[in-house]
Amino acid sequence: MSVIKISNLTRDYGGGKGIFQISFRVEEGEVFGFLGPNGAGKTTTIRHLMGFLRPESGKCRMNHMDCWLDREQIQKTVGYIPGEISFFEDMTGAEFLRFAARYRGMDVGGRQRELLDRFELNPKTKIKKMSKGMKQKVGIVAAFMHDPQILILDEPTSGLDPLMQNRFVELLAQEKKRGKTILLSSHMFEEVERTCDRVGIIRAGRLAAVDSVDTLRRRHMRTYTVTLDSPKRAQAFARDFGGVCAGNRVRVTASQSLETIFLHYYGGGGKHA
């Protein structure tokens, strides 16, 4: 069953800006990566899903409901991390989360506590004084605390340090196991590659390709096996380059840069197309 279904979604801002004829589906229990450079139209597409924007043409549906007309109904089961986090600056993190829960009409549950612990967030700081990463953590807690069935995550790890990025990836894996449907936008191939089942690639407002991560990986990741003098040196090499060590051999992978991947889809590197 398709939980998210976008068909021929278009919004033309003029001058080549906007999104054009975007169509894709996200199935139940799937993690879908929405990959593209800045300004490609990821956030514009997501704003349509959230019911902030009315489609000029085309349709967005979630759970078989229209994202513009039935937005309040849809929001009951959606958790959202906006691309640009902006909360009520006058509140502390704790006050904000209490507000967000009550505003939704729910009690402040144990899940909130658990998420705060997971991300080591002390919510007693005024949001105004929080760093980008701390605000991002508050955003994550607010999006997950009501245990939504659908997660719309717009560059959710921006501002997080690598340790917290890992915790976030773990959280996504757990949620996926619990059957959640997740749409994750990102401009980093590695992030999408680690978390998603399928990937939609968007550039200049057009969807270039929808592929499984395995296909993408095969196409755009190169694996090398390096043989070193001794197992000890091999271990050190594996540690430094993030490889897999076996004896004195190390397998390392390198992904092509996003630009190279895009070139592949846009004719610049037409040899595979």
Next chain:
Amino acid sequence: MLNRTLYIREMKNSLKLLVIFAAIMTMYVAIIITMYDPALMATLDSFVEVMPELMASVGMQTGATSLLGFMVSYLYGFILLVFPMVFCILRANGLIAKYVERGSMVTLMAAPVRRETIAATQMWVLISGIVILLGYITGVEVAVCHTSFPGELDVSQLVKLNAGLLCLHLFIGGICFWSSCLFSETRYSLAFGAGIPALMYVIQMLANVGGKARDLRYVTFFTLFQPEDLLAGESSAYAGAAILLLAGCAMFAAGIVTFSRKDLHI
């Protein structure tokens, strides 16, 4: 059509502004009312004779014979029009347009709460603020009159007068609120929400001076609030207040509809 959690948060935000305005109003109302003294009246009237245009522009006239007439002349031409108007402008802008501009509207939108409910809640916050401010002013007026001039104030007449004033400020609040809903940037929201009432007040000042400019009174909504005629019980004054109230409600409703239908780039 009201989200209680949001209403409480916003009323807390209103409180600070309300305290400031209440303090200013207390000061002005107390000072002006205690100046009511037949002997001092002569002094004030002499001001009017020296600079008739200036005094007339802010609604001050000579020959007020009763305490209430004196208050109408010296409070209801400028102070009680302009200060609550500034409150409306500031608060209305902060309730919708500011959140859209800063992006914090996302928090309110990414929840199973109808847009109509969000806008209506913010509207009730603004209306509550206006009612509280005018209610407080009425209280101060009664208290000051009672202590300084016991028995001289007809409270029911004062309530009638302030009900008319409330209609005027609900109308102004309607303009500010609609403007806040219409524009996604506070500079435009303020340009219209503050610009229109301020311009109308300037026109009212010109019209008050009289002469040829008197005809300008037909282009400003302030003309619909006629304190003297309200006190005199003239039907035209009641009609004016009713028009202000109805038009104000219509603009609040228009604001809610506008907000519910518009695209939000947040």
